[in-house]
Amino acid sequence: MKKDENxxxxxxxxxxxxxxxxxQISTTQFPSNPHNxxxxxxxxxxxxxxxxxxxxSMMACELFSGEFEKxxxxxxxxxxxxxxxxxxxxxxxxxxxxxxxxxxxxxxNSNVGLLSGDILMIESYKRLATARPEILPEILKLYNITxxxxxxxxxxxxxxxxxESVSINEYVKMIRLKTAVLLGCSLKLGAIVGGAANKDSNDxxxxxxxxGIAFQLQDDILDVYADQNKFGKQVGGDIIANKKTFLLLTxxxxxxxxxxxxxxSLFTETDLEKKVKEVKEIYxxxxxxxxxxxxxxxxxxxxxxxxxxxxxxEEKKMPLRAIAMYLMGRES
Amino acid sequence: MKKDENxxxxxxxxxxxxxxxxxQISTTQFPSNPHNxxxxxxxxxxxxxxxxxxxxSMMACELFSGEFEKxxxxxxxxxxxxxxxxxxxxxxxxxxxxxxxxxxxxxxNSNVGLLSGDILMIESYKRLATARPEILPEILKLYNITxxxxxxxxxxxxxxxxxESVSINEYVKMIRLKTAVLLGCSLKLGAIVGGAANKDSNDxxxxxxxxGIAFQLQDDILDVYADQNKFGKQVGGDIIANKKTFLLLTxxxxxxxxxxxxxxSLFTETDLEKKVKEVKEIYxxxxxxxxxxxxxxxxxxxxxxxxxxxxxxEEKKMPLRAIAMYLMGRES
Numbered sequence: 001m002k003k004d005e006n007x008x009x010x011x012x013x014x015x016x017x018x019x020x021x022x023x024q025i026s027t028t029q030f031p032s033n034p035h036n037x038x039x040x041x042x043x044x045x046x047x048x049x050x051x052x053x054x055x056x057s058m059m060a061c062e063l064f065s066g067e068f069e070k071x072x073x074x075x076x077x078x079x080x081x082x083x084x085x086x087x088x089x090x091x092x093x094x095x096x097x098x099x100x101x102x103x104x105x106x107x108x109n110s111n112v113g114l115l116s117g118d119i120l121m122i123e124s125y126k127r128l129a130t131a132r133p134e135i136l137p138e139i140l141k142l143y144n145i146t147x148x149x150x151x152x153x154x155x156x157x158x159x160x161x162x163x164e165s166v167s168i169n170e171y172v173k174m175i176r177l178k179t180a181v182l183l184g185c186s187l188k189l190g191a192i193v194g195g196a197a198n199k200d201s202n203d204x205x206x207x208x209x210x211x212g213i214a215f216q217l218q219d220d221i222l223d224v225y226a227d228q229n230k231f232g233k234q235v236g237g238d239i240i241a242n243k244k245t246f247l248l249l250t251x252x253x254x255x256x257x258x259x260x261x262x263x264x265s266l267f268t269e270t271d272l273e274k275k276v277k278e279v280k281e282i283y284x285x286x287x288x289x290x291x292x293x294x295x296x297x298x299x300x301x302x303x304x305x306x307x308x309x310x311x312x313x314e315e316k317k318m319p320l321r322a323i324a325m326y327l328m329g330r331e332s
Numbered sequence: 333m334k335k336d337e338n339x340x341x342x343x344x345x346x347x348x349x350x351x352x353x354x355x356q357i358s359t360t361q362f363p364s365n366p367h368n369x370x371x372x373x374x375x376x377x378x379x380x381x382x383x384x385x386x387x388x389s390m391m392a393c394e395l396f397s398g399e400f401e402k403x404x405x406x407x408x409x410x411x412x413x414x415x416x417x418x419x420x421x422x423x424x425x426x427x428x429x430x431x432x433x434x435x436x437x438x439x440x441n442s443n444v445g446l447l448s449g450d451i452l453m454i455e456s457y458k459r460l461a462t463a464r465p466e467i468l469p470e471i472l473k474l475y476n477i478t479x480x481x482x483x484x485x486x487x488x489x490x491x492x493x494x495x496e497s498v499s500i501n502e503y504v505k506m507i508r509l510k511t512a513v514l515l516g517c518s519l520k521l522g523a524i525v526g527g528a529a530n531k532d533s534n535d536x537x538x539x540x541x542x543x544g545i546a547f548q549l550q551d552d553i554l555d556v557y558a559d560q561n562k563f564g565k566q567v568g569g570d571i572i573a574n575k576k577t578f579l580l581l582t583x584x585x586x587x588x589x590x591x592x593x594x595x596x597s598l599f600t601e602t603d604l605e606k607k608v609k610e611v612k613e614i615y616x617x618x619x620x621x622x623x624x625x626x627x628x629x630x631x632x633x634x635x636x637x638x639x640x641x642x643x644x645x646e647e648k649k650m651p652l653r654a655i656a657m658y659l660m661g662r663e664s
Contacts, residue, residue: 031484033484034484034487034488034491036487036490036491037483037484037487088446088447088450091443091446092443092446092447110442111423111424111490114420114423114424114446115420115424115483115486115487115490117450118420118449118450118453118483119480119483119484121450121453121454122453122476122479122480122483123480125457125472125476125479126476126480129469129472129473129476133465133466133468133469134465136465136468136469136472137461137465137468140457140461140468140472141461144454144457144458144461147454147457148451148454148455148458151369151447151450151451151454152363152365152366152369154447155366155368155369155447156366158368158443158447159366159368
């Protein structure tokens with residue numbers, strides 16, 4: 001039971017970090033004018049969310065320096081950047097809701113969303129720019145590369161919607177860029193601030209990136225196979241939308257001619273219950289769930305190896321191990 | 333005639349700087365993929381324009397160090413930032429044309445414009461981040477403040493369209509933020525790179541900002557009073573669009589009840605020739621042109637005083653004096 005208790009303690013620790021960052025956000029003073037610029041920025045930041053990126057920055061800093069507060073500015077930077085991407089992505093995806101509330105472009109309009117997203121991106125740089133001069137160039141270099149990669153990932157995701165054929169490799173590259181690298185970056189920024197050795201901060205970056213890919217693959221799996229009572233979104237939503245997920249792409253790549261024809265004819269099926277049921281039947285014939293889980297496990301295992309490689313005691317690494325297990329809903 | 337010749341030499345010098353920055357832009361290598369992200373970024377950068385901001389950075393650096401090339405990265409940074417604002421502003425204004433060519437969101441679509449604008453903003457930070465570590469914090473601080481101000485100015489400009497009453501002070505604040513501060517920032521960044529003393533780089537910032545306001549006021553004046561053969565846009569365009577310019581706001585603020593009623597009834601006049609003619613008649617009654625020129629001259633004169641205050645020989649300041657005269661179409 002020792003391990004379970006440790007995990008419980010670590011999850012409590014997660015709440016401590018989350019509360020800390022929520023306080024930082026709620027006490028952030030934006031100018032009151034122009035109202036239409038700063039009100040939406042404050043609105044999206046206060047919508048909540050898991051605050052996973054700033055928590056990762058703080059944990060990484062704690063790991064190497066014993067003081068998570070030193071990472072406050074980079075933690076806020078990555079959280080603000082993440083919220084910039086949410087506003088702009090929601091405009092591009094025409095999404096009406098975000099965390100159960102109206103998206104910025106719905107509550108105001110697209111122009112307000114565009115410009116308040118821009119201001120959040122600049123605000124994130126403002127936080128990073130406060131880093132100690134001796135680490136500032138390294139921090140900016142990592143951050144700039146990551147920000148560019150996140151935009152590239154979003155563009156790839158949009159391009160995939162129009163594309164006839166997307167390879168599994170391209171898909172994994174897309175989720176790596178769109179989502180995973182920002183987790184790696186959040187960790188590495190915290191590690192740099194905490195004074196980590198280069199090798200350790202790079203291992204931590206890889207840990208975050210591989211964990212991020214595993215998490216996204218799990219998201220694809222859950223969208224089809226989750227228990228609806230425990231899942232925030234509609235189970236089967238990706239199938240209904242013909243979304244090119246790891247599962248669909250693997251099915252298309254491994255199906256025989258007749259299975260492929262059945263799959264493709266289901267894209268236009270209007271009886272949605274039938275559509276989900278029959279796509280799942282084809283997935284079952286092709287062992288798609290197992291194949292996706294296998295890939296997910298490879299990335300998760302690699303992440304754990306990255307964590308193992310870091311030069312710190314197992315006790316100090318425990319919070320990061322716990323957050324990985326928490327994210328993946330695992331017990332080991 | 334010595335002065336005229338000097339000015340002619342200086343204008344030739346302008347071309348040298350412009351060619352230098354054009355070469356920098358045309359030889360910039362963007363990744364080839366995602367195509368829809370980098371192609372629009374390259375397209376807008378290569379549309380041309382006066383390249384005023386990077387020229388100012390290079391001139392400022394030359395003034396204090398004798399080597400304009402040292403400012404290449406900050407010069408490219410401000411030019412790339414300017415192009416980011418053009419893409420996003422054109423989306424917000426639904427503008428079909430930019431420099432006689434299709435705008436990015438017209439040639440591609442709004443989503444492509446949104447994301448390629450984002451990537452340009454990050455690219456601009458990438459250039460700035462290459463500054464020497466000892467000046468990097470100062471450069472970022474100035475740049476972040478300026479970028480935020482430019483967004484605030486754009487939001488104010490959009491808010492003014494919906495607003496019942498806009499004061500002259502608010503209007504001048506808007507053009508200062510939306511346009512002028514980026515000129516001041518371009519100069520100051522070049523000055524910092526060139527090793528200028530604080531006082532001098534601040535004077536240069538003020539020179540650029542005051543010159544920028546004078547230039548925008550001149551733009552308002554020319555829109556009504558320019559010779560159509562020498563003016564790139566339609567003369568009277570602002571009057572036709574009921575645009576809240578310095579001229580209209582001054583007229584509304586100084587008109588008597590009957591003049592104000594006439595002005596306001598002209599807002600809905602559909603005979604556009606009549607509309608322009610009668611608004612200009614009211615402007616004449618109220619000496620609006622003279623009042624606008626007076627304000628413009630105050631800002632121009634202050635800019636010249638800022639330039640005078642800088643600790644450098646008159647000969648070295650000549651290029652900046654020339655560019656001010658060139659921008660304002662003046663001979664002294």
